[in-house]
Amino acid sequence: MASNTPPQDAELVFIRAVVSKTGARLADVEKEISGLRRRLQQLEEERASLSKYQAQNNAVFSPLRRMPPEVLAEIFSWTLPSLFEATNRPKxxxxxxxxxxxxxxxxxxxxxxxTPSLW
Structure with missing residues (x-):
């Protein structure tokens, strides 16, 4: 293999067997990689679904849910446009x-x- 000398007949038989076994193993590895890629895709989809589900459940703990309506109304009032903005915008x-x-x-x-002050 390391020289340019042509192999003898006995070496050719051995090399052909090695090439054949290597090709078969390569096909097996390719098949296994393909299966693992499919499994990885399934796991990534499951992870995305679980992550979304967890975020939805964590939303229950949001401090905004416990904020009194009066505080929300005050915050909302700060979102109103300024007098200048209000005159340059459709009603x-x-x-x-x-x-x-x-x-x-x-x-x-x-x-x-x-909250009447918003309107």
Whole structure:
């Protein structure tokens, strides 16, 4: 193998057997890699699903859920446009406060709608 001398007949038989076994092992390894890639994809999908589920459950512990409506209303009032901004914007621009606050959650909607100073 390390020289350019042609192999003898006995060496050729041995080398052919080695090449054949190596090819078969290479095919087995490729098949195993393919299976592992499929398994990795399944595990990554499961991880993403579990991560999303965990985030949804962790949301229960959010301090915003325990914030009194009066505090939320005060925070909401700070999101109102300034007088200058308000005069240069259409009255029913739903992309800005206070309209956008009503699309966050049912609780925020209730607080925003029950806060006359926002409107």
């Amino acid at each position: 029913f621009d739903t992309k800005h406060s206070p309209w956008v606050l009503t699309h966050i959650s049912s609780r925020w909607r209730a607080v925003a709608l029950s």
